[in-house]
Amino acid sequence: MNFAVISLLVLVCILVTGYKSKINTGLLSIACAMILGHLIGMKDKQIIAGFATTLFVQLTGVMLLFSIASENNALQLIAKRAVAMAGKRTNLVPLIVYFVAVFMAAIGCGCVPVMSLMAVFCAALAAEMHVNPILLIPMGLLGAQGGGTSPLTTTGILGATLAAENGITENVSFGLMMGQFLCSTLFALVLYFVLKGYKIKAENPIKMSDIPKMTGQQKLSCAAILVVAVCVLAFKLDVGLCSFVAAVVLLLLKTADQKKAIQGVPWATLLLVCGINVLMNIVITAGGIDLLADTLASIMGESTTIPLIAITAGIMSWFSSTSGVVMPTLIPTIAPLLSSMGATSITATAMVTAITATAHTAGVSPISTGGSMGLASYCSQTGCSEEEERKLFASLFGVAILGVVFCSIFAFLGGFSLFA
Numbered sequence: 001m002n003f004a005v006i007s008l009l010v011l012v013c014i015l016v017t018g019y020k021s022k023i024n025t026g027l028l029s030i031a032c033a034m035i036l037g038h039l040i041g042m043k044d045k046q047i048i049a050g051f052a053t054t055l056f057v058q059l060t061g062v063m064l065l066f067s068i069a070s071e072n073n074a075l076q077l078i079a080k081r082a083v084a085m086a087g088k089r090t091n092l093v094p095l096i097v098y099f100v101a102v103f104m105a106a107i108g109c110g111c112v113p114v115m116s117l118m119a120v121f122c123a124a125l126a127a128e129m130h131v132n133p134i135l136l137i138p139m140g141l142l143g144a145q146g147g148g149t150s151p152l153t154t155t156g157i158l159g160a161t162l163a164a165e166n167g168i169t170e171n172v173s174f175g176l177m178m179g180q181f182l183c184s185t186l187f188a189l190v191l192y193f194v195l196k197g198y199k200i201k202a203e204n205p206i207k208m209s210d211i212p213k214m215t216g217q218q219k220l221s222c223a224a225i226l227v228v229a230v231c232v233l234a235f236k237l238d239v240g241l242c243s244f245v246a247a248v249v250l251l252l253l254k255t256a257d258q259k260k261a262i263q264g265v266p267w268a269t270l271l272l273v274c275g276i277n278v279l280m281n282i283v284i285t286a287g288g289i290d291l292l293a294d295t296l297a298s299i300m301g302e303s304t305t306i307p308l309i310a311i312t313a314g315i316m317s318w319f320s321s322t323s324g325v326v327m328p329t330l331i332p333t334i335a336p337l338l339s340s341m342g343a344t345s346i347t348a349t350a351m352v353t354a355i356t357a358t359a360h361t362a363g364v365s366p367i368s369t370g371g372s373m374g375l376a377s378y379c380s381q382t383g384c385s386e387e388e389e390r391k392l393f394a395s396l397f398g399v400a401i402l403g404v405v406f407c408s409i410f411a412f413l414g415g416f417s418l419f420a
Contacts, residue, residue: 003040004287010036011283011329014276019319024268026275026324033279040286050281055161056274058240059154060265065243066109067264069225070117071256074218075104077211079121084208090129093204094139094197097122098188101143102181107225108239111148111155111360112269112323115141115370123377128205134395135195137374138364139188145360146184149176152229152239158273158323159356162331168348171420178419179353180360186415187361187406191399217255224250272324280328293336305337305346307411310358314404317359318367326359350420354411361403366396 010032018025030051037047069075082100086092097118105114118140126133149156151173163172192198214222224246231237251258283289300308309330316326334351362368366375375396379389410416 004291006039007036007283007286007288008292011279011288014279015320015325024271024275025321026272029276029279033282036279036286037282040282042282042285046285047278047282050278052161052274052277054240055158055277056270057244058157058161058238059270059273061240061243061247062108062110062152062154062157063113063265063270064247064261065225065228065250066113068247068250068256068261069109069221070113071260071264072215072217072221074214074221075109075114075117076121077214077218078104079117080206080211081208083125084204084206084211086204088204090202090204091198091200093125093129093200094135094192095188097125097136098139098143098146098185101140102147102184104147105144105153106147106150106177107229108150108152108243109225110153111144112266112370114144114148115363116373118144119370119374120377123374124381125205127378127381129200129202131200131202132195133374133378133392134399135191135197137371137378137396138191138399139197141364141370141374142184142188142191142361144370145357145363146181146188148360149180149356151177152232155323155327155356155360157239158327159331159352162327163334163348163352166332166335168331168334168352170347170349172349172352175349175419176353176356179350179416180357182418183357183407183410183415184361186410187403190406217253220253220255221250269321269324272321273328276324276328280332284332289332290336293333294340296333297337297340300337300341302341302345303412305341306350306354306416307408309334309337309351310354310411310416311404311408313355313359314362314407317362318365318400322356322359322363327356330355347417347420350417353420354407354416357416358404358407358411361407362400364396364403365400366393368400371396371400 014028014032018028033047079100082096083093086096101114101118105111122136122140126136159176160173228242228246231242232239313326313330331352334348363370365371375392
């Protein structure tokens with residue numbers, strides 16, 4: 001039996017079934033991993049070994065720490081203060097929203113939590129200011145993506161871990177962080193000018209005098225995040241373990257409700273990421289990734305490899321999770337793909353960045369978590385008609401398509417190789 005082909009077919013079926021049935025793809029992956037693993041002669045211990053324990057600890061620790069900061073409204077207060085600083089210069093609000101989201105994501109909060117926060121915040125802001133939501137909502141989402149791959153974030157950790165597991169270690173964390181930031185920032189500027197954000201002349205609904213001062217609990221949360229950042233960046237300590245220590249200290253100091261903070265951890269995302277890793281371990285063992293890499297190599301040249309892998313990632317991300325599906329599926333193909341092509345001018349880090357950045361940018365889509373939350377929040381606050389909602393859906397999806405096109409051009413021009 002050709003187990004390589006079978007493993008890839010199982011992977012495709014899992015992704016389609018997860019999308020259609022709305023059942024967590026990670027759960028489906030673990031269930032199918034046992035069946036497929038035994039089919040190819042693997043033992044239970046070998047199958048379970050595919051569960052990324054270190055990655056789980058790192059992601060859970062970071063998510064818990066920022067769930068605490070979110071639960072006591074420290075992050076929301078930072079966002080409001082930043083927008084209030086614009087005063088009457090409301091044409092700067094889209095840019096401020098973008099860079100505030102970059103900052104919050106980069107210090108460790110990560111892409112998904114900040115996207116969720118900014119989607120709702122930007123939708124409310126657009127409704128109050130009576131400005132185009134197709135400008136403000138994507139700016140918040142792109143900001144979360146622009147800062148969402150720093151070494152302190154869950155996506156940055158995931159990217160570096162997946163790369164290292166597949167023999168890619170050179171400059172990955174820095175290249176991924178800077179490549180993502182540059183790509184997201186340039187695309188945000190394109191949207192700002194194309195959608196005429198510089199012409200906004202609305203009244204700022206957020207006044208500095210109306211914003212309460214930070215409480216002691218909120219200040220402690222911010223201080224804990226800063227300490228974790230220093231420990232990780234300066235002393236090279238594990239971000240997950242440091243985050244657990246900081247989270248426990250904050251809970252002991254009663255900075256947030258423990259039950260709400262634990263409930264705020266996106267457990268479904270953790271199951272998705274770690275569950276699909278179990279299946280991917282089986283697919284790799286069965287030779288499926290090598291087969292996929294050889295197939296891609298047959299249609300790629302050195303000048304088209306990065307743009308084509310970027311387009312592939314973007315299309316996949318319209319219908320699936322960047323961190324849960326796209327990255328675990330495509331990053332393992334990089335080393336065998338480059339080996340099969342015999343490519344010498346392409347860096348593996350540039351390909352990791354192209355996959356991650358394009359998949360993230362495609363996540364502006366209203367089918368994705370951030371885009372759908374922004375759309376639903378705006379429609380509920382404005383009471384817009386079904387026809388208006390359909391137009392907003394189409395416009396938001398248009399921005400996601402434009403984002404994939406932009407990233408592929410950026411890749412073709414060598415943008416992702418600048419920091420690789």
